[in-house]
Amino acid sequence: MIAQILQQLQTQLKPIPIPVYTAYDHKAISQKQPPFLVLNLRNYTTELPIFRAEQEVVPFSAEVTVTLLLPMEAGLEQLYAYFTESILPVLLQVCRVQTVTFSAPKTEPLLQKQTMTAICHVQGILQPDVQETEAEVE
Numbered sequence: 001m002i003a004q005i006l007q008q009l010q011t012q013l014k015p016i017p018i019p020v021y022t023a024y025d026h027k028a029i030s031q032k033q034p035p036f037l038v039l040n041l042r043n044y045t046t047e048l049p050i051f052r053a054e055q056e057v058v059p060f061s062a063e064v065t066v067t068l069l070l071p072m073e074a075g076l077e078q079l080y081a082y083f084t085e086s087i088l089p090v091l092l093q094v095c096r097v098q099t100v101t102f103s104a105p106k107t108e109p110l111l112q113k114q115t116m117t118a119i120c121h122v123q124g125i126l127q128p129d130v131q132e133t134e135a136e137v138e
Helices: 002-012 076-093
Strands: 020-022 036-046 050-052 055-071 099-102 106-108 113-127 134-137
Touching (some): 002 020, 002 036, 002 055, 055 076, 076 099, 076 113
Antiparallel strands (some): 036 055, 055 113, 099 113, 113 134
C-alpha cells in the first residue's frame, strides 16, 4: 500500500519537467542527473475499512517528503524559486496536497547536491481488490 501511494504521487507529478523518483528506487544516485525529485513516506495512518455498495475502501492519511536535488552550484534563491514556481503549484493543484511545510535548504556533501525538502500531508482512499490494490490520493 505504501509503494502505491508513492507511485500515485509520482504519476501525478508528471507535469513537472524533471525526473521524479521514489526513495525506494534502486537506481544509483550517481546515475540521477540534477535537478530531480525524491518522494518518501514519512508517516502513514489508516482507518477501519468502510463498505460501500459491496466494495471495501480504506481511508488513509500520510506525510510524504518531496525533496528537490540541484547541483552543488545552486544557491538558496535558485532552490526556493524552483520549488515554489515549478513544484509547489503541481503539488497543490494536481496532487491536492492539504498542507506543505518547507525545511531549510541544505548542502549534502556526500551526494554533491543542494537539497530542499517539503513535507506534504495527503489523504485518500485505498480500494483493496482481490486482484490488486489501487491508491486514490485526494
